[in-house]
Amino acid sequence: MSSETGPHENVSDDKNLPSAQDASGAEPEVHTNPFADPGLAPHDPRIQDIDERAAKRSERTVAMLFTVSMLATLGFIVAYAVIPVDEYVYIFPIGRISAVNFALGMTLGVALFCIGAAAVHWSRTLMSGAEIVQDRYPIGAADEDKAGALAAFGEGVRDSQFGRRKLIRTTMFGALALVPLSGVVLLGSLGPAPGTKLRHTAWARGKRLVNENTHEALRPEDITIGSLSFALPEGLEHDDHSFQKEIAKAALMLVRLEPEDIKDQQELEWSYQGIVAYSKICTHVGCPVSLYEQQTHHVLCPCHQSTFDLADGARVIFGPAGHPLPQLRIGVDDEGYLMALDDFAEPVGPSFWERG
Ligand code: FES
Incomplete structure (x- = not known):
């Protein structure tokens, strides 16, 4: 007589292991929850329950x-x-x-x-x-x-x-x-709402455009086709206590286009020999716009990819920005330096509260 035990008896000896295959070749039974539920300990009343x-x-x-x-x-x-x-x-x-x-x-x-x-x-x-103890329900419980x-x-x-x-x-x-x-x-x-403070920047008629890095006044010949340059208003120095506040509104970028490539009539009139000057502050939430693609004349804001067409009045052609970049009207002074002919005609940056 054989002393071999059946598969159920093997499992009861060691519940973590599947039972061995029996002589008939039947599949072993696998127990996935071999430990008995110990239940909850009896509840002991607290002092507050009885007193x-x-x-x-x-x-x-x-x-x-x-x-x-x-x-x-x-x-x-x-x-x-x-x-x-x-x-x-x-x-x-x-x-x-x-x-x-x-x-x-x-x-x-x-x-x-x-x-x-x-x-x-x-x-x-x-x-x-x-x-x-609350058992898990299937998703979407029954009414009861x-x-x-x-x-x-x-x-x-x-x-x-x-x-x-x-x-x-x-x-x-x-x-x-x-x-x-x-x-x-x-x-x-x-603090107080900005009121009309965003409507005015450090640009004014006669202010020369100064290279942002060298602080030298710019002439039209310094701006070459295909390049992107950045400028400050003359007189705005890095050590001024108001520098950060002013540059946050006055930051300017310059691009030279072929005048015949400029599609927008006002843009052409406000440019000088194809040099256009636009606010560098994105009209979405105010990041500095800085990536210029010279073949398409598109400029891209790196924050959320708003794209502006500088050959068409800086119109928004992609992305979340809601307005074109404001343009600065420029010309040259008696000594041949580029200068602003006015302040920006509209608030720079997002300026939600200032736009009609
Ligand atoms: S700040 Fe320029 S796209 Fe958002």
Whole structure:
């Protein structure tokens, strides 16, 4: 008699392994879930479950945390309003830091921490502590499952004692309602709207065009066909305190085209011997436009690929920019240097609020 065991007996000896093939050649049975579900440990009631005085203490702790959060939010607003921006404090071991930044960080941190701590303490001491297992549903639950979920949610609301613990409910709503105010008061730091400031740049009639790198005044013969040059208004120096502000509006690019290639009549009139001058600031969101393709006369913004046709009034032929690049009217002065004949006729860059 053979002492060989069947496939099921092999699996019960070592449930991680497939059973060996039996003598009849049948496929082995593979067990993919060999461990028994240990189930949940029995629920031990907490002190708050059996002693209402302990539950009251927890309630007061949660309410206190929400109240501290409200006070911290009010502290944030007061700090923002009263602490001067140029005041500094020494904080060990960080060193010297802005007093207002320190106060805003601390108060907002306390406000958010207390809301989180209150929620954790509430759930650990007062909400139901019983563990519940929920099996995964297939995507798109059946109606009775949805009804079950709603019932479970209702039960959770009852378990949390949200309806019963008025003190928690009131202070929680207070803390959650106040904390967004921190973000609202910070909007005050955005400063005033630019008004008409973007309508004017450092260009004006008679200002010479100066090479951006050499700072030498440009003559028409310095601009060759096929090249892209960048220019500044004469008198704008890198060490000026307002340099960044001014160059952000006045940056200019120059291209020389064959006059007969220029399709737009106004562009031709505002050019000089085929040299056209356009704002370098993209009308999408303000990146510097800088890639020139001399065969097509297209110039490309590297940020989001807006493409402008410099032979046709810098019309947008591709990409998200909403307007052509503004053109600067140019000519030459008595000494033969290129100069602006006016400021830009329209705001440079995106300037959403300035366009009709
Ligand atoms: S900034 Fe030029 S395409 Fe977006």
